[in-house]
Amino acid sequence: MNRTTASTGFERAVYAALLSCALVSIVTTVGILYVLASETVAFFTEVSLSEFLLDTQWTPLFADKHFGIWPLVAGTALTSSVAIATAVPLGLLSAIYMSEFAPRRLRAVLKPGLEILAGVPTIVYGYFALVVVTPVLQAWIPDMAGFNALSPGIVMGIMILPMVSSLSEDAIAAVPATLREGAYALGATELATIFRVVLPAASSGIVASVILALSRAIGETMIVAIAAGQQARFTLDPRVPIETMTAYIVQISMGDTPTGTLEYRTIFAVGSVLFVLTFAMNYLSHKLRRRLTLAE
Amino acid sequence: MSARRRPSERLFRLVCLAATAGPLGVLAWLVGDTLVDGIDRLSWSFLASYPSRHAEQAGILPAVAGSLWLIVTTALIALPIGVGAALFLEEYGGRSRLARIIEINIANLAGVPSVLYGLLGLGIFVRTLGLGRSVIAGAATLALLVLPIVILASREALRTVPDGLREASYALGATTFQTLRHVVLPMALPGILTGAILAISRAIGETAPLIVVGALSYVTFVPDALDAPFTALPIQIYNWVSRPQEAFLKNAAAGIIVLLATMLVLNAAAVLLRHRLDARKP
Numbered sequence: 158m159n160r161t162t163a164s165t166g167f168e169r170a171v172y173a174a175l176l177s178c179a180l181v182s183i184v185t186t187v188g189i190l191y192v193l194a195s196e197t198v199a200f201f202t203e204v205s206l207s208e209f210l211l212d213t214q215w216t217p218l219f220a221d222k223h224f225g226i227w228p229l230v231a232g233t234a235l236t237s238s239v240a241i242a243t244a245v246p247l248g249l250l251s252a253i254y255m256s257e258f259a260p261r262r263l264r265a266v267l268k269p270g271l272e273i274l275a276g277v278p279t280i281v282y283g284y285f286a287l288v289v290v291t292p293v294l295q296a297w298i299p300d301m302a303g304f305n306a307l308s309p310g311i312v313m314g315i316m317i318l319p320m321v322s323s324l325s326e327d328a329i330a331a332v333p334a335t336l337r338e339g340a341y342a343l344g345a346t347e348l349a350t351i352f353r354v355v356l357p358a359a360s361s362g363i364v365a366s367v368i369l370a371l372s373r374a375i376g377e378t379m380i381v382a383i384a385a386g387q388q389a390r391f392t393l394d395p396r397v398p399i400e401t402m403t404a405y406i407v408q409i410s411m412g413d414t415p416t417g418t419l420e421y422r423t424i425f426a427v428g429s430v431l432f433v434l435t436f437a438m439n440y441l442s443h444k445l446r447r448r449l450t451l452a453e
Numbered sequence: 454m455s456a457r458r459r460p461s462e463r464l465f466r467l468v469c470l471a472a473t474a475g476p477l478g479v480l481a482w483l484v485g486d487t488l489v490d491g492i493d494r495l496s497w498s499f500l501a502s503y504p505s506r507h508a509e510q511a512g513i514l515p516a517v518a519g520s521l522w523l524i525v526t527t528a529l530i531a532l533p534i535g536v537g538a539a540l541f542l543e544e545y546g547g548r549s550r551l552a553r554i555i556e557i558n559i560a561n562l563a564g565v566p567s568v569l570y571g572l573l574g575l576g577i578f579v580r581t582l583g584l585g586r587s588v589i590a591g592a593a594t595l596a597l598l599v600l601p602i603v604i605l606a607s608r609e610a611l612r613t614v615p616d617g618l619r620e621a622s623y624a625l626g627a628t629t630f631q632t633l634r635h636v637v638l639p640m641a642l643p644g645i646l647t648g649a650i651l652a653i654s655r656a657i658g659e660t661a662p663l664i665v666v667g668a669l670s671y672v673t674f675v676p677d678a679l680d681a682p683f684t685a686l687p688i689q690i691y692n693w694v695s696r697p698q699e700a701f702l703k704n705a706a707a708g709i710i711v712l713l714a715t716m717l718v719l720n721a722a723a724v725l726l727r728h729r730l731d732a733r734k735p
Binding site for chain 1: 462465470473476477480483535537546558561562566569601630658661665702720
């Protein structure tokens with residue numbers, strides 16, 4: 158009898174310990190929200206929201222300080238668009254190849270091969286963009302600066318490609334065989350079947366994969382910090398140095414900005430914008446994928 | 454059938470194959486170019502020297518030591534918490550509302566950019582808890598970053614343990630803890646270890662969160678305690694990449710070779726473990 162009571166007490170302690178492990182993830186989320194919110198609120202006691210949203214210059218480190226977020230947003234939008242423009246066509250075509258054409262044995266080699274692309278550390282991609290891709294682009298494109306949005310954008314596109322291809326492949330594989338058979342029975346060619354039947358049927362899953370890849374591109378840090386430059390500039394020219402939101406956070410962190418100063422708080426304000434953007438996209442992508450699984 | 458395929462279809466197949474093989478070619482280009490750039494700098498003295506203003510004398514000893522400290526500490530924090538959370542969700546949580554909330558939350562955390570984990574670490578570990586720009590602050594940040602990976606892999610491993618074994622254990626009068634300790638965990642261990650290795654491999658390459666937490670980029674000592682300042686291999690590489698001189702870029706390439714080789718070994722180990730796990734399945 159005694160043993161049972163002791164054992165239930167012990168069992169309850171184990172349960173409590175495991176529960177607290179699981180709660181660490183909740184605490185992490187609360188921690189991120191708390192840190193971002195508290196420093197961002199402190200930031201906005203010194204800088205007005207209208208300056209943040211309406212000014213088109215970002216110069217917190219200059220004597221003449223401006224706190225307009227748009228140059229950083231433009232830099233982020235530019236590198237991310239290049240990345241998406243690289244990753245989506247390649248990723249989609251490779252998803253089609255994997256699900257429709259690839260012989261099983263070749264697929265068994267190609268698929269893990271592509272997954273490796275997502276596992277290479279971003280610092281390595283940054284080096285590759287700066288040292289290899291940029292000089293190649295400079296040879297082709299006139300007025301291409303040593304730091305630019307195009308080169309890191311392309312390399313980032315290669316990095317996020319496996320995300321587009323593997324999620325799109327799942328979506329394509331989920332298209333019922335009866336739809337394809339119906340198309341063939343009506344005399345449709347292979348290409349017509351893929352483009353008019355299979356891809357439209359898989360579209361919500363494909364869009365979900367693209368949004369998720371976009372979210373990853375927006376949050377990617379080291380590639381752009383190394384190869385895109387660190388000059389906040391309100392431009393959509395992919396040939397000149399720019400600065401993304403993430404690269405700005407790295408730039409300030411590399412320097413010795415004292416705690417509690419306005420400059421220090423800017424990285425949390427920028428971080429908040431980054432968090433809201435990526436969270437919204439992850440949420441949207443999740444909703445789309447849910448719709449897909451429910452439709453099955 | 455294949456003889457009757459139209460030219461346009463054959464062309465399209467070729468384009469699709471090129472789109473798949475092309476990025477792999479880029480990967481080969483990346484690895485090949487880095488090898489060519491950095492292989493000359495790889496030597497025992499490169500591994501065993503401190504950084505220097507003279508590129509030819511500079512080495513990665515403090516960076517490698519810092520990375521080792523970070524990785525071991527990260528694993529010691531992330532593994533028990535991650536496996537504990539997975540056990541809770543798989544073995545206790547069931548369909549409860551709390552388990553659902555935690556699950557959604559973990560999925561969300563996996564999508565948070567790593568640089569934001571750096572801001573979390575800076576705000577909570579470095580400032581609020583007063584740990585300073587130390588090994589423990591960096592490791593705690595990395596641990597939270599890789600926690601979703603550990604949890605997901607551990608849950609998958611726990612799911613491969615047949616329910617019949619659990620029921621048999623209960624039927625013999627074992628308590629839940631005894632069942633977990635003697636039946637479920639030993640069977641799930643290879644899968645959990647695979648996840649752990651993948652998480653560590655991810656943590657080794659992380660750069661941005663460590664920069665934000667305050668890893669130093671020029672360190673001439675090896676960390677000797679959890680509260681010591683530190684650098685890490687990716688940070689050292691970033692430092693060298695940021696310099697205009699060609700000679701430092703070669704150092705960066707050599708550092709990248711060391712980093713990629715380490716990750717290759719870790720991933721190979723994970724693949725081997727997974728194979729052993731698969732071989733055991735009925």
